[in-house]
Amino acid sequence: MVLSPPRSAIDIVALAQHVRAAVGDRAVVSVLHDLVVIDVPREGLVDVARLVRDDPATRCDLYSVNAGVDTGTGEMRSVTFVGGTTTHAFVMLRTSCSVEDPHVPTLSGVWEGANWCERETYDMFGIEFDDHPDLRRIFLEESFPGHPLRKSFLPPRSDARGG
Amino acid sequence: MTTDTETLGIRGGTPIELPTIETDDGLETEELILNMGPQHPSTHGVLRLVLKLSGEKVVECVPVMGYLHRGLEKIFEWRTYHQGIRYADQADYVSNMLNEHAYTGAMEAIGGIEVPRRAEYLRVIVDELSRCASHLVWLGTFGLDVGATTPVLWCFRDREEILDMFEEICGSRMNFNYYRPGGLLYDFPPGLLGKLGRFLDRFEKHIDQDYVTLLDQNEIFLERTMGVGVIPPDIAKAYGVTGPMLRGSGVDWDLRRDRPYSIYPELTTVKPVVASEGDAYARYRVRLGEMRLAIQIVRECIDKLPGGSVRARLGHVWKCPPGESYYTVEGAKGETGVYMISDGRSPNPFRAKYRGPSFVNLQILPWLLRGRLVGDVVAILGSIDIVLGDVDR
Numbered sequence: 001m002v003l004s005p006p007r008s009a010i011d012i013v014a015l016a017q018h019v020r021a022a023v024g025d026r027a028v029v030s031v032l033h034d035l036v037v038i039d040v041p042r043e044g045l046v047d048v049a050r051l052v053r054d055d056p057a058t059r060c061d062l063y064s065v066n067a068g069v070d071t072g073t074g075e076m077r078s079v080t081f082v083g084g085t086t087t088h089a090f091v092m093l094r095t096s097c098s099v100e101d102p103h104v105p106t107l108s109g110v111w112e113g114a115n116w117c118e119r120e121t122y123d124m125f126g127i128e129f130d131d132h133p134d135l136r137r138i139f140l141e142e143s144f145p146g147h148p149l150r151k152s153f154l155p156p157r158s159d160a161r162g163g
Numbered sequence: 164m165t166t167d168t169e170t171l172g173i174r175g176g177t178p179i180e181l182p183t184i185e186t187d188d189g190l191e192t193e194e195l196i197l198n199m200g201p202q203h204p205s206t207h208g209v210l211r212l213v214l215k216l217s218g219e220k221v222v223e224c225v226p227v228m229g230y231l232h233r234g235l236e237k238i239f240e241w242r243t244y245h246q247g248i249r250y251a252d253q254a255d256y257v258s259n260m261l262n263e264h265a266y267t268g269a270m271e272a273i274g275g276i277e278v279p280r281r282a283e284y285l286r287v288i289v290d291e292l293s294r295c296a297s298h299l300v301w302l303g304t305f306g307l308d309v310g311a312t313t314p315v316l317w318c319f320r321d322r323e324e325i326l327d328m329f330e331e332i333c334g335s336r337m338n339f340n341y342y343r344p345g346g347l348l349y350d351f352p353p354g355l356l357g358k359l360g361r362f363l364d365r366f367e368k369h370i371d372q373d374y375v376t377l378l379d380q381n382e383i384f385l386e387r388t389m390g391v392g393v394i395p396p397d398i399a400k401a402y403g404v405t406g407p408m409l410r411g412s413g414v415d416w417d418l419r420r421d422r423p424y425s426i427y428p429e430l431t432t433v434k435p436v437v438a439s440e441g442d443a444y445a446r447y448r449v450r451l452g453e454m455r456l457a458i459q460i461v462r463e464c465i466d467k468l469p470g471g472s473v474r475a476r477l478g479h480v481w482k483c484p485p486g487e488s489y490y491t492v493e494g495a496k497g498e499t500g501v502y503m504i505s506d507g508r509s510p511n512p513f514r515a516k517y518r519g520p521s522f523v524n525l526q527i528l529p530w531l532l533r534g535r536l537v538g539d540v541v542a543i544l545g546s547i548d549i550v551l552g553d554v555d556r
Contacts, residue, residue: 006272061401065500081502
């Protein structure tokens with residue numbers, strides 16, 4: 001039998017310890033499978049992202065993707081995945097905001113690739129990325145009402161909900 | 164010519180002004196806006212490019228997407244875990260098995276499900292065949308893009324055989340719905356492995372004789388791809404480019420080895436193909452090399468194939484425990500990943516994010532086209548290898 005969760009090629013616990021010491025009290029660090037998870041308030045997001053990119057132990061130079069999450073309790077999250085091609089460190093940067101004040105800072109100044117991925121999250125969740133160079137909808141038309149991946153958005157019965 | 168964005172149809176975009184530019188020979192030219200797509204055959208689907216041209220040079224390129232947006236991630240939230248596998252198929256519809264692997268893998272990572280070894284070997288076989296099927300579509304259509312019309316017929320001959328085998332395996336040629344949490348739907352039918360082995364011998368000969376002769380010795384093909392669309396490695400990494408494009412830029416990064424999943428760590432043949440030039444020709448060489456590599460991997464899997472069941476017993480009603488995971492596989496176009504969150508109560512995923520490699524790879528296109536000749540647009544776009552189902556989801 002083969003166990004499914006991704007296995008880390010490096011000592012993930014030691015890496016998490018190192019990152020925990022480096023970010024100090026700015027963020028909470030934990031481990032999920034082979035990912036170092038950094039929960040950071042939105043004020044410190046860009047600083048921690050720069051640290052993850054430049055620290056020799058992580059050196060996350062490969063931007064992966066941004067995912068929005070609507071928790072359904074008034075909190076929304078912006079989750080960014082990055083990886084280091086030389087260090088084999090995989091990091092998940094998680095920050096949150098409220099539905100009333102859906103603002104998080106953009107990471108497109110840290111990784112160029114964040115541009116379109118954050119536009120998609122804005123399109124689908126209405127999370128606004130402050131200082132983003134080109135924040136407009138990417139898949140849906142500007143006149144589309146609402147943001148479809150929010151939990152409060154119900155698709156038409158015949159469509160996604162399956163009759 | 165009108166300048167307002169309504170007419171151009173760039174939704175919410177900033178207005179494009181039309182300044183006059185001095186060209187080298189002192190002639191004044193006006194900038195021209197050229198609309199390419201969404202029904203253009205060389206955009207490989209419904210992608211629309213708004214090109215600002217100054218003479219023969221591209222000043223700016225604004226891709227407009229969303230014509231094929233189906234709300235895949237919303238559908239995941241309204242379907243059960245098992246039903247979602249069939250929808251993951253639709254994302255990148257020329258390499259479906261790899262999407263299913265990412266989706267099923269995310270589920271298994273949350274549930275901590277152990278998969279029988281035979282199932283993992285069969286998974287790797289269908290993954291690699293799926294990768295070949297995808298690269299064959301790319302090779303044929305890229306040939307068409309740069310003016311060689313024969314390769315597409317020859318490539319689809321081999322792809323047809325792969326699809327026929329998939330039909331024998333799971334009853335479908337396109338939306339396979341073959342993966343299950345904890346294994347696969349069926350074992351291979353009797354006699355298929357022998358057929359597969361004979362196909363691999365033929366296919367290997369076709370790569371080394373037919374495709375290389377048709378394209379590598381074709382003056383026009385070399386002229387149109389060598390030195391065209393060069394991506395330096397650090398730019399590629401910053402834009403999040405993955406897969407054959409990243410390896411074509413000289414970055415030795417392959418998730419099969421660098422974020423190992425399934426039984427790839429046990430295989431000795433997994434040696435990523437890397438080319439350092441970073442141009443369209445390097446990407447062609449990487450993809451051709453990956454097809455040869457896939458043949459080696461499938462042969463090794465056939466040799467080592469263990470016996471036993473292909474599906475773990477999960478009980479009649481499997482309930483996904485609460486948790487989250489980000490599972491990636493090395494797809495045909497790059498990192499295919501699924502970020503899944505389960506709340507432990509509902510029969511549906513709470514959230515499933517599908518990372519389409521085509522979407523992230525396409526992002527580098529405006530950077531690549533800036534200042535290039537308009538004749539290179541089709542060759543550069545073709546060398547990225549996009550599938551619009553994967554871009555728009």
